[in-house]
Structure formats: C-alpha cells, structure tokens
Amino acid sequence: MILAxxxxxxxxxxxxxxxxxxxxxxxxxxxxxxxxAAVPKxxxxxxxxRMGKVYQINRSSGEIIMQSSVQAHxxxxxxxxYTRIDGKAAVMKATFPMQSVVKCRIEGRHRKYLGSIRVGMxxxxxxxxxxxxxxxxxxxxxxxxxxTVGGIELVxxxxxxxxxxxxxxxxxxxxxxRHKVTVSGFWMGKYEVTQGQYEAVMGNNPxxxxxxxxxxxxxxxxxxxxxxxxxxxxxxxxxARLPYEAEWEFAARGxxxxxxxxxxxxxxxYCWYGNNSGNTTHSVGGKxxxxxxxxxxxxxxxxxxxxxxxxxxxxxxxxxxxxxxSSGQYRVIRGGSWYDDEYSIxxxxxxxxxxxxRSSCGGFRIVVPAVxx
Numbered sequence: 227m228i229l230a231x232x233x234x235x236x237x238x239x240x241x242x243x244x245x246x247x248x249x250x251x252x253x254x255x256x257x258x259x260x261x262x263a264a265v266p267k268x269x270x271x272x273x274x275x276r277m278g279k280v281y282q283i284n285r286s287s288g289e290i291i292m293q294s295s296v297q298a299h300x301x302x303x304x305x306x307x308y309t310r311i312d313g314k315a316a317v318m319k320a321t322f323p324m325q326s327v328v329k330c331r332i333e334g335r336h337r338k339y340l341g342s343i344r345v346g347m348x349x350x351x352x353x354x355x356x357x358x359x360x361x362x363x364x365x366x367x368x369x370x371x372x373x374t375v376g377g378i379e380l381v382x383x384x385x386x387x388x389x390x391x392x393x394x395x396x397x398x399x400x401x402x403x404r405h406k407v408t409v410s411g412f413w414m415g416k417y418e419v420t421q422g423q424y425e426a427v428m429g430n431n432p433x434x435x436x437x438x439x440x441x442x443x444x445x446x447x448x449x450x451x452x453x454x455x456x457x458x459x460x461x462x463x464x465x466a467r468l469p470y471e472a473e474w475e476f477a478a479r480g481x482x483x484x485x486x487x488x489x490x491x492x493x494x495x496y497c498w499y500g501n502n503s504g505n506t507t508h509s510v511g512g513k514x515x516x517x518x519x520x521x522x523x524x525x526x527x528x529x530x531x532x533x534x535x536x537x538x539x540x541x542x543x544x545x546x547x548x549x550x551x552s553s554g555q556y557r558v559i560r561g562g563s564w565y566d567d568e569y570s571i572x573x574x575x576x577x578x579x580x581x582x583x584r585s586s587c588g589g590f591r592i593v594v595p596a597v598x599x
Contacts, residue, residue: 274353277307280345281327283552288337290318292328292349301328306352311339315356344549369518376462377423378415380594381519383477385411390475390548391540392574396485400537401574407548409476414469415591417510417521418442418529419454427457433507434586440509442527442589448557448581451530451590458592468532469593471558471576472548478524478561478573480517485572487516487523492568497525499571503564507586523561524571527589528579531558535578556580563587 277300281293294301301323307330308315316339322329332340350356371382387408392401422439424446425431433444446454448468455466469477484490494502496514503525511521533539533550535558550558559579562571565587569575579588 273310274308274351274356276348277301277351278328278349280309280343280347280349283340283343283345285340288332288340289321290330290332290343292320292330294323294326294328298323298325307349308352308356309343309347309349311342314339315352316340316343317352317357372416372519373413375464375594376458377426378419378458378592379417380413380592381416382596383412383414383473383518385409385476388476388479388481389483390472390574392572397572397574398576400576401540403540405540405545407472407476407545409470409473409548411596412469412473413594413596414473414477414518414520415593416519418527418589418591420510424454427454427461432584435507438509440511441507442510442522444507444527444586444589445584446530446589447584448530448579454590455592464594466592466594468530468590470549471531471533471560473593474529474531474560475573477518477520478516480520482517482573485574487573488514497562497571498522498564499525499562500565500567505564507564524573525562525566526564527561528559528563528577528585528587529561530579530588530590531560533558535576559588 275296277296278292278294280290282291284290292307301320303320303323305320305323306317307320307328308317310316316332316336318330318332318336320328321331369382369384373380373382385408387406389404390407391397391404393404394402419442420440421431421433421436421443424443425439428450431443432446432450433441435441435444451468455468458464459466478487480487482489486492486496488496496516498508498513507526510526513521513525515521516523531550534552534554535556536551536554539550556578557580559577560575562575562577570577
C-alpha cells in the first residue's frame with residue numbers, strides 16, 4: 227500500500243497528495259457551490275419556452291430543483307419540464323412550485339439520464355415533439371484533426387468506449403477495477419498551456435521556472451486554471467474548460483491499453499520525468515506525441531482535471547461520460563511531472579491535488595466541447 231505523501235517543494239506549498247486509502251464520499255446533493263460542472267451548450271433544435279436552470283440534484287431520490295427564470299404563476303404543479311442530455315429530453319414534473327425555485331421529480335423512464343444532469347443546465351417547458359427532437363447533425367472530424375483558437379492549438383479527440391483504469395494486480399487500489407467508459411468527442415489542447423499563453427489571458431506568469439514562454443505554466447491553482455478557462459472563453463467565443471478525468475485518460479491512452487501510451491515500459495523519448503528532466507520543466511512539444519498527436523500527456527507538469535477526487539469512484543459510476551463526485555476535498559490531477567518517477571506517469575495513475583495549492587509541478591491543458599456532441 228502506498229502511504230499518503232504530501233509533496234512540499236520549497237516556496238511552492240503543498241500541492242500533490244499521492245494516493246490515499248481514505249476519502250470522504252460525496253453526498254447526493256449537488257448545488258452551485260459544489261464544484262464547476264460544465265454546462266452543455268444548448269442544442270440547435272426548436273425548444274419549448276425556457277423556464278429556468280437546474281439548481282440542485284438529489285440523485286438518490288430523483289428530485290431536481292429548478293431555479294426559475296419566469297414568474298411564479300407561469301409554473302403550475304404537474305407541469306412537465308425537461309432538459310437536454312446528448313440531444314434527448316430528460317423529462318420531469320413540477321411537484322412543488324415556489325416563488326423562485328421549483329421542486330421537480332424526473333419521470334421513471336427518464337431516470338437513466340439522472341447521472342448526466344448537471345447544475346446549470348437549461349430547463350424548458352415540455353411541448354409536443356421534444357422527445358423526438360435531436361441535436362443538429364454533428365460536425366464530424368477525423369481523429370487528430372487540428373485547429374487553433376486564441377493561439378492555442380487544439381486536437382480533435384473523437385470519443386468512444388475505452389477501458390479506464392489499471393488491470394487487476396497492477397497500480398493502486400484507486401485505479402481499480404478497470405472498467406468500460408464511453409466519452410463524447412471533444413477538442414483538447416495539443417500542448418499544456420504555456421507561460422506565454424497564460425500571461426496573454428491572465429496578465430501574469432506565476433511559474434517558478436521561467437526564461438522560455440513555451441514552457442508550461444506552473445504554480446497555478448485549480449481555481450487559477452478555471453479562471454483562465456472562463457476568461458479565454460469570453461475572449462475567444464468558445465466554451466473552454468478543464469477535462470474530466472475520463473476524458474483525460476481516454477485522450478492520453480490514444481487507443482492503447484498498456485501502462486504508458488507508447489507501450490509497456492519506459493521510453494524517455496516520450497516524456498520529461500524525474501530521471502531525465504534535470505529538475506526543471508521544458509518547452510512543450512519537445513518529446514514524441516501520442517497516437518492522437520498530443521504532447522506531454524506524461525510528465526513535464528501535472529494537469530488539473532475538473533473532477534473532485536474519490537478513492538472509490540471507479541466502483542459504482544455511470545459508464546457514459548463518467549464524471550467525478552459532486553463535492554470533495556481534493557481535485558484530480560493527471561500525468562505526472564518533471565519531478566516524478568516512472569510509476570507516477572502511467573496513463574492510469576490518479577493524482578490528488580489541493581485545489582488551492584501551488585507547485586512548480588502543476589499546470590493544465592484545456593478542452594473545448596465539440597459542437598453537436
């Protein structure tokens with residue numbers, strides 16, 4: 227068993243906690259203070275009148291609370307409402323309308339969507355035909371297709387099923403069981419966000435290792451990374467965010483099932499880590515990419531994920547667009563860094579980061595959802 231270890235580098239504060247055998251399980255309620263759930267872009271189909279947005283979710287009871295954006299008299303008990311999950315209507319009924327919020331209960335045959343509903347999703351009044359509606363046909367891209375937004379190169383990750391985690395008998399307990407997960411297509415940063423890109427958006431460079439603006443930005447908290455995503459999105463008209471943990475591992479593996487995305491044993495041609503980094507970060511893209519054309523998915527700097535960390539997350543969770551718990555103490559970090567050994571840069575390795583912590587080991591890369599997916 228690997229003991230809990232806090233990595234405290236000089237002047238950087240506590241950032242990384244390696245696998246710990248205990249972690250409080252999140253409660254069932256999600257509210258607007260419980261992490262940063264991404265709000266899916268509204269679909270391009272004809273919707274019913276917008277009535278509000280998802281405010282709280284109780285996954286055990288199926289109760290959803292909507293924050294209303296209309297007058298109280300416009301919503302009556304028993305009215306059918308819905309939100310969109312991958313183009314399909316998740317339908318619920320208003321059970322207790324109040325002045326500014328409405329208690330709803332998801333209808334039985336729509337409970338299969340409950341695990342995918344997120345705080346902030348728009349909610350609409352049910353009208354005939356919405357259950358037959360689908361999103362506009364998705365714009366299809368080939369795996370590895372590239373585009374540039376705001377100076378950041380993005381690579382298209384097509385999504386699909388994969389085996390997440392480590393095989394039985396390998397890795398840490400929190401990487402088991404290996405299980406099948408399906409993710410939707412998305413665009414991901416070809417490189418970790420660089421110091422130059424970060425400073426262009428945020429106006430500062432918090433990194434310890436400087437001197438080359440192509441080095442990955444370091445010493446960013448999870449909150450800093452979120453703020454970057456919001457400002458970048460507003461500036462360039464996209465919806466940038468941090469990847470979910472399942473998206474990150476799918477993208478890192480690039481179709482492989484081996485310990486590393488290049489094979490079953492260490493190959494220093496693909497990564498900067500403790501044995502070859504010279505105790506510093508390096509300019510992004512200096513090593514070989516994975517099958518999707520992504521660089522530095524192992525080593526250089528740890529990468530923040532959106533998810534709260536849960537030690538037992540793999541044991542009882544949805545198989546589609548797997549996302550972390552609704553609350554927690556630590557956020558997930560992935561990929562390892564210039565400081566770490568070869569064990570910690572495996573594709574399945576799950577790191578734990580204090581969301582307010584800073585370290586020269588810690589950076590991030592962005593994801594932009596694909597239109598229509």
